[in-house]
Amino acid sequence: MDNPVAERIKQDISDNDVVLFMKGTPVFPQCGFSATVVQVLSHLGVKFKGIDVLQDPGLRQGIKDFSNWPTVPQLYVKGEFVGGCDIIREMFQSGELQEHLSSAGVETQTAA
Amino acid sequence: MKTAERIEEKLTAALSPLRLTVVDDSHKHEGHSGWREGGGTHFRVEVVSELFDGKSRVDRQRMVYNLLADELSDTVHALQLKTLAPLEDTRR
Numbered sequence: 001m002d003n004p005v006a007e008r009i010k011q012d013i014s015d016n017d018v019v020l021f022m023k024g025t026p027v028f029p030q031c032g033f034s035a036t037v038v039q040v041l042s043h044l045g046v047k048f049k050g051i052d053v054l055q056d057p058g059l060r061q062g063i064k065d066f067s068n069w070p071t072v073p074q075l076y077v078k079g080e081f082v083g084g085c086d087i088i089r090e091m092f093q094s095g096e097l098q099e100h101l102s103s104a105g106v107e108t109q110t111a112a
Numbered sequence: 113m114k115t116a117e118r119i120e121e122k123l124t125a126a127l128s129p130l131r132l133t134v135v136d137d138s139h140k141h142e143g144h145s146g147w148r149e150g151g152g153t154h155f156r157v158e159v160v161s162e163l164f165d166g167k168s169r170v171d172r173q174r175m176v177y178n179l180l181a182d183e184l185s186d187t188v189h190a191l192q193l194k195t196l197a198p199l200e201d202t203r204r
Binding site for chain 2: 032
């Protein structure tokens, strides 16, 4: 427990099925890449927790170290790192994201 | 050397790409966080390499990020990546 930021990240990704570490909030994203991932998740009707890394410099660096991934946004599903903006967009376009979510047991609503 | 050239050089040396495009997109992000005068902050990279074969998207992008760790901790703020194995490359 010598790394409180990592402990908090672990807690967040185990308490919530889908967690997006992002810049800004789902309602007011502060970065185009974060906004893209929010749009994809909203389009799929996925409930997710958005965590604003800009509110906390320790988290902003901490999430990069935790995931071994140098950029934000970062999407976690069921405690597992799925990817950043480019990966999420590609997976959404190919249908893999929908598959990944449903095989993880996450509810989605296909937009009519 | 410009950052784009350095990125190109590093990726070429490490990945022996069949195709590599590095575009400085910084002007599109004018005024965004991380942006600064003169470019060199936002890049778009498309790279096709045999080394990506059989690797997950996350692993491929981690490879690229690791190769460019110095740039990312310096001026590069955003890196849009498309990492393809040769068979996935439809533009050849």
